[in-house]
Amino acid sequence: MLKLNYTEGGLYMERVMTSPELAIAQRVVLAMRLEQSLQVEPGHASLLLPADVPALEQLELSLRQECRGRVNVIPVDDEFVEVSLSGSWIAESKEAHEGMFLTVLSDSLSETLRERVELLLYKLWQMSEAHISSLA
Secondary structure, eight states: OEEEEEETTEEEEEEOSSOHHHHHHHHHHHHHHTTOOOEEEEEEEEEEEETTOTTHHHHHHHHHHHOTTTEEEEEOSSSEEEEEEEEEEEESSTTOSSEEEEEOSOSSSOHHHHHHHHHHHHHHHHHHHHHHHHHO
């Protein structure tokens, strides 16, 4: 599973080896113990990758073959593509700009294939972060 944390400081992605249901349940319990409100709903998240990042074509091919409908890669301009993901949004309110997004790329894939595609997307995100940092 991929976990995207949207914070004031930006986006941070990590791979998590638990199920979305367990991660959501743990977050609900934490919110209850802290007496915080919590909104959990199906949704979409996106991240930008440089269009020239290595292995982008490999990702697009893997997604077309293995993750139809859950993940889309859409050109933004000559420099960037947007990766759009379906999953669950967890935040203090519907209007919150900070929160956690959980996604499993495809339930129909074998665990090995799903982990391979998730790892590839995660590595591309890491490379894009390094690429963007070097431009700043």
